[in-house]
Amino acid sequence: MDAFISQLPALLGVVVGALGTGLVTFLSTRSQWKRGQSVRWDERRLEAYGEFAQVLKEIQAISLRVLSAADGDKYRSGFDKAAALPRLADADIRHTLAWERLLLLGDAATVAAAQDWREAVWRLEHRAREVGETTEPLSGLYQQANASRDRFYDAARRGLGVSGGSVAQSDRLQQRLASPEDHQPAAPRS
Numbered sequence: 001m002d003a004f005i006s007q008l009p010a011l012l013g014v015v016v017g018a019l020g021t022g023l024v025t026f027l028s029t030r031s032q033w034k035r036g037q038s039v040r041w042d043e044r045r046l047e048a049y050g051e052f053a054q055v056l057k058e059i060q061a062i063s064l065r066v067l068s069a070a071d072g073d074k075y076r077s078g079f080d081k082a083a084a085l086p087r088l089a090d091a092d093i094r095h096t097l098a099w100e101r102l103l104l105l106g107d108a109a110t111v112a113a114a115q116d117w118r119e120a121v122w123r124l125e126h127r128a129r130e131v132g133e134t135t136e137p138l139s140g141l142y143q144q145a146n147a148s149r150d151r152f153y154d155a156a157r158r159g160l161g162v163s164g165g166s167v168a169q170s171d172r173l174q175q176r177l178a179s180p181e182d183h184q185p186a187a188p189r190s
Helices: 002-070 081-105 108-129 138-160 170-178
Strands: none
Touching: 002 081, 002 108, 002 138, 081 108, 108 138
């Protein structure tokens, strides 16, 4: 019995060491798994945000091109409404699918910002399709869509932990619209 008692501290040291090693291994593995899951979901979230932004921007661009053609804007390459409607219909289907993915993966702030952008683009699209009546000037609708897009990108970048400052474009785009000389072709040189 004396031999057992003299060996007891060493035996307890081995047991405590094994338990400690097991606990550290478990915590390390769990931490690695959580980091892996976080990266995996961030990648999926980024894909969902990018897909949504791309298709919504497509709807916005087509709608603006239809509206600019209707307004006789010779500095933009406009679309004939009849030719644009099938493209809008196709983009709308992709938009619906991208929206569902964004709802599934997005954080609350990004989804709210996406909803605002979505509604602003709907107003442009409805104007292009001549659905409903809108008395708001086109420049106001365009500014709302661009400002909403900026808020979406800001929320998405914050949610994904992307640093690097603002990527806002709406003010710059609004300035381009406000100065028509930017859209006029250069005078020929003599």
